[in-house]
Amino acid sequence: MLIHQFYDTDLAHASYAILRAGQIIVIDPARNPQPYYEFALQHEADITGVIETHPHADFVSSHLEIHQTTGATIYVSHLLGATYPHQTFDDGDEITLADMKLKAINTPGHSPDSICVLVEDENGQTTTLFSGDTLFVGDVGRPDLREEAGNITAKKEDLARQMYNSTRQKLMTLPQNVVVYPAHGPGTLCGKNISPDLQSTIGRELRENYALQLMDEQTFVNELTADQPFAPQYFGYDVELNKQGAPDYAQSIANIPHLNTDAQLNEGTLVIDTRTKAAFNQGHIKNAINLQLQGKFETWLGTVVEPSEPYYLIAADHEKLELALSRSAKIGYEQQIKGVLQSPTNATETSAELDLDAFKAHPESYTIIDARNWNEINAGLLFSNALTIPLPELRKRLNEIPTDKPIVVHCAAGYRSAAARSIIVQRIVNVPVYDLSDVVVEFNNSTPSLTGMEGGKTDYLKSPLPGRI
Structure with a gap:
């Protein structure tokens, strides 16, 4: 079996392809399905299945598009309430991948419908856990994102109690050498104490993860519900979009109008200018908001702009415009773009300079x-x-x-x-x-930003995991 990790630094999101005997199962895919198609082509293999560990809040998944393109079966918990074609995948269910098995474990806590995926090798040994947003390296998933979104809603305290039971009864009892592959790394808003490492083992998490240490249930609930980061406006929107399945990625972007640099924009419609603040300060459209592309653009776009709120998108040049579109689409915000344009000619507003x-x-x-x-x-x-x-x-x-x-x-x-x-x-x-x-x-050199929220790398990475399992 070969496991390949696809890691997007912009959203600190990890997805996976499991390859065995010419068949591929994809877990928690990102919005753009092309990297998974390329992986399949490279290995002369077929994508036969897609597993969603839960309806994600922080990004839009391509599970439905992959199904429509390849015929791959989508596997999700019956609790998710998916409205797209799927096969339920819950406790006791298995997927056969050649001579290996993928087993579902219901692990409510981050969401009521969360599952993890256990891999059993050809010798019947449990080797790997794909933990979704239930277990991270050094943390567990936050429990406060499903109070008003999804097929099943729950108070954060109730989900925290479910997380306590999921970790104690199902994950912490696994063999300590089981390798853990989570859906997120540091920089995500789905946890508060995530390690820079992108994989771990059950044994390491038992030793080092604060949430897996000895404590009673109420102490755990208090710890897990305290000091969680803010939740952007788009989180609930993405849960619902993932529940029904997002539209075709490339076609959705192609439908967005490209405007001339001298286009007259509708007055009253929001304008998002992704250029550097230096370029913005030298000249911008009146009432434009400066969300720079080189930072955590998706997070702040989905924080400042409300779901379904129409807006125009401005970038410095064609290359950056395409990048801004793809990054907007990661959170499903391409559907509300009224038009895109490069540095407009009527960008005459300047910013005051501080003495x-x-x-x-x-x-x-x-x-x-x-x-x-x-x-x-x-x-x-x-x-x-x-x-x-x-x-x-x-x-x-x-x-x-x-x-x-x-x-x-x-x-x-x-x-x-x-x-x-x-x-x-x-x-x-x-x-x-x-x-x-x-x-x-x-004024204060020691003041930290929130897990990279001020900026960060914007490259899309595909990282092979070391060795074969």
């Missing part, structure tokens, strides 16, 4: 907005008089910002403050609004 010396000398003369996330804010303010409005809440709290003094916005490294400043100036025009940008590190 840093004046600010350092008299910070009390400014209204300071702290746009970091709550976990960072709670760890300590950089400016004692700052008004705390995290970026995910900003569009709904603009009326709380006083306008009697110039405004300075900061985050931890400059990405979120650029977006925040561009949002604030849409409502406040009688005083200048400044972005402290990356100069903020001079």
Whole structure:
């Protein structure tokens, strides 16, 4: 058996192809199915099955498209309530892959319909666990994303109790040499304490994972429900989209209109400008929001823009425009794009530049907005008089910002403050609004960002796992 991991650093998402005797089972595929087709072609094999460990909240899966293209059977828990053609895959169910078996384990906790997949080799030995969002390296899946989304909803405390039982009764009893392959690595918002490693073993997790240590159920519930990161607006939307199956990836992108650089955009429709903040500050369309492509673009797009809210998408050139489209599609947000265009000719609005010396000398003369996330804010303010409005809440709290003094916005490294400043100036025009940008590190070099939320690599990686199992 050959296991191949496909890892997307933008969303910290890991999907897998299991190859045996010319047959491939894909687990938790990303939106674009092409890498899985290429893998199958490279190995002269057929994709015969797709397993969804649960309806994902943080990305859109290509399971339905792969089924429609290849005829592969989709396997999901009966609890998911899938509306697409599928085969149920729950406790006691098996998939035969040549001389090997893939077995389902129901592991509610991250979601009520979560499953893990156990691999049994040709000798009947359990070797591998594909743990979805149930068990990560160093963590377990957060339990608070299904209170209002999905076929079955549940309170976070109830799901945390289910996670306690799933880990103790089903996962922690597995042989310690079983290799663990999770659906996410560090940087995802599906956990809060994930290790940089992209694979582990049951034995290592028993020793090192805080959630698998000896504790009673209530202590576990308290620990797991505390200090989870924010949940972007798009999470519930993606759960529902994955439950019904997303449209064809390439065709959905092809349907988006490409506009001329001098196109007149509909007034009142949101504009998302993905160019660098330097380019944006030199000239942008009035009321555009600056969500830079080189950062955690998908996360912030799905945080700032509401599901189904129409918007235009701007990029610096053709290559970056194609990249912005593909990254929007990862979370299903390509369907609400009204049109895309490269650097528009009417981008004449400029951004006010902060006199840093004046600010350092008299910070009390400014209204300071702290746009970091709550976990960072709670760890300590950089400016004692700052008004705390995290970026995910900003569009709904603009009326709380006083306008009697110039405004300075900061985050931890400059990405979120650029977006925040561009949002604030849409409502406040009688005083200048400044972005402290990356100069903020001079005020507190130890201030961390939330697991890479300020930026990060944007390459799509396909990583072979070491050796054969």
